[in-house]
Amino acid sequence: MDQTTLVLALLPILIIQFALMIFALVDLIKNPNPNGPKWMWGILIVVINIIGPILYFVVGRRNY
Amino acid sequence: MKQFSILMQKEWRENIRNYKIYWVPAIFILLGITEPVVNFFLPQILQSSGGLPEGAVFEFPTPPPEQILAAVMEQFQTIGMAVLILAYMGTVAGERKSGTATLLYVRPLSFPAYFLSKWVVASAISLVSVWVGFLAGYYYTLLFFDRVEGMELFQMVGTYSIWVLLIVSIIVAASAAMPNGGLAAAVAFAIYLILQLTDGLFGAAWSISPVKLPQYAAAWLADSPDSGSLTGAIGIAALIILALLVFGSWISWKNKAKTKV
Numbered sequence: 001m002d003q004t005t006l007v008l009a010l011l012p013i014l015i016i017q018f019a020l021m022i023f024a025l026v027d028l029i030k031n032p033n034p035n036g037p038k039w040m041w042g043i044l045i046v047v048i049n050i051i052g053p054i055l056y057f058v059v060g061r062r063n064y
Numbered sequence: 065m066k067q068f069s070i071l072m073q074k075e076w077r078e079n080i081r082n083y084k085i086y087w088v089p090a091i092f093i094l095l096g097i098t099e100p101v102v103n104f105f106l107p108q109i110l111q112s113s114g115g116l117p118e119g120a121v122f123e124f125p126t127p128p129p130e131q132i133l134a135a136v137m138e139q140f141q142t143i144g145m146a147v148l149i150l151a152y153m154g155t156v157a158g159e160r161k162s163g164t165a166t167l168l169y170v171r172p173l174s175f176p177a178y179f180l181s182k183w184v185v186a187s188a189i190s191l192v193s194v195w196v197g198f199l200a201g202y203y204y205t206l207l208f209f210d211r212v213e214g215m216e217l218f219q220m221v222g223t224y225s226i227w228v229l230l231i232v233s234i235i236v237a238a239s240a241a242m243p244n245g246g247l248a249a250a251v252a253f254a255i256y257l258i259l260q261l262t263d264g265l266f267g268a269a270w271s272i273s274p275v276k277l278p279q280y281a282a283a284w285l286a287d288s289p290d291s292g293s294l295t296g297a298i299g300i301a302a303l304i305i306l307a308l309l310v311f312g313s314w315i316s317w318k319n320k321a322k323t324k325v
Contacts, residue, residue: 009207012200013097016090023083050094057087058150 017049024053027061034060067174071181079185084151088189091147092140092197099136100204103127129209130285133217136201137224137282140194145231149252152186152235154245156316160323161244175317176309179240183309187232194228195221216285223281223294226301230274231256233305237312243322272296274304 024045028034034041034056041060044052079085102109107124156179159165168178198221205212235252242248263275271293280297283289 009204010101013094013101016094020087020090023086027083050091054087054091054147054150057083061082 020050020053021045024056028056031061036060065177068177068181071178072184075181075185079189085189088147088151089193089196092144092193093200095139095144096136096197096199096201097204099139099201100132100208103132103135104208126209129205129212130216132205132209133198133201133212133220133285134282136198137220137278140197140224141278144194144197145256146253148190148228148231149235149249149256152190152232153239153249153252155182155186155236156240157242157245157248158239160319163324165320165323166325169320169323175320176313179236179313179316180309183233183236183312186236187229190228190232191225194225198224212285219284219288220281223277223284223289223298226298227274227277227281230277230301230305233308233312237308237315240312240316240319243319272300274298274301277301 025042028038028041028045031038036059041056045056046052048055111120154161159168198217202212202217231252234255235248238251238255239245239248242251259275263270263273267273267276271290274297276293277297280289280294
């Protein structure tokens with residue numbers, strides 16, 4: 001398997017990670033009352049990939 | 065029946081609005097992709113992680129594709145189940161806490177329809193997530209390793225789906241029984257761990273057990289599991305799911321007084 005097909009094959013992982021991050025960030029910006037400071041959630045979502053957005057969706061949106 | 069379909073619509077809309085129909089499948093797809101990829105790059109990963117003398121040579125046998133798919137299932141068993149618990153721990157309990165429940169409970173509500181609507185939507189999303197996760201894992205295994213018989217995959221996913229249904233029933237019932245989502249998650253985790261533990265301790269003597277369903281699912285890849293124990297396990301799982309549905313409807317009716325107004 002050469003380099004370009006390899007990169008193409010790994011692209012979906014990156015896309016899913018970015019999609020999760022962007023979904024979470026957009027929701028955070030629109031959320032008037034997140035569970036905890038907004039800047040903290042922003043950092044968590046951007047820095048910790050995959051787990052950060054999930055934590056935000058589960059805990060930060062107060063819909064548990 | 066009318067109530068049920070309306071409650072289903074409400075439940076479905078809620079799952080769209082809190083993005084669960086996006087992020088739960090996304091996690092399972094990621095888990096499904098990661099396992100074959102990590103296995104494929106294992107020699108490079110080991111080499112670049114350092115600590116090896118210059119010029120060390122590795123002979124890695126290529127793992128059989130069946131083993132990769134079994135490993136994907138292992139991932140689903142740990143991280144995947146934790147994600148499902150996190151996603152659905154609050155499906156009833158959170159509603160009571162946030163006040164949505166008061167809007168429902170003041171009406172002449174059929175609690176079986178209410179509980180069933182939650183169970184159906186949670187199960188549907190979980191099952192679809194697991195299926196797309198396996199599909200992604202299958203595709204990447206095909207890409208990096210070798211073919212797995214499509215029929216084998218189908219049988220494995222089918223058997224595993226029943227286990228997923230069982231876990232979702234436990235989670236939703238726990239959510240109905242507990243006062244808040246955190247406690248529901250703790251109870252669901254505890255039941256999950258106890259089930260695994262008892263199977264680990266006494267499982268050898270006890271082949272007709274629903275806890276063995278993931279093992280039977282993996283067994284489809286190598287051979288076929290013992291059909292008698294498999295049907296027995298599926299039957300018991302179905303009975304437990306039914307019992308949990310009845311219990312859940314009853315306990316959500318009984319706990320309606322705990323709603324925050």
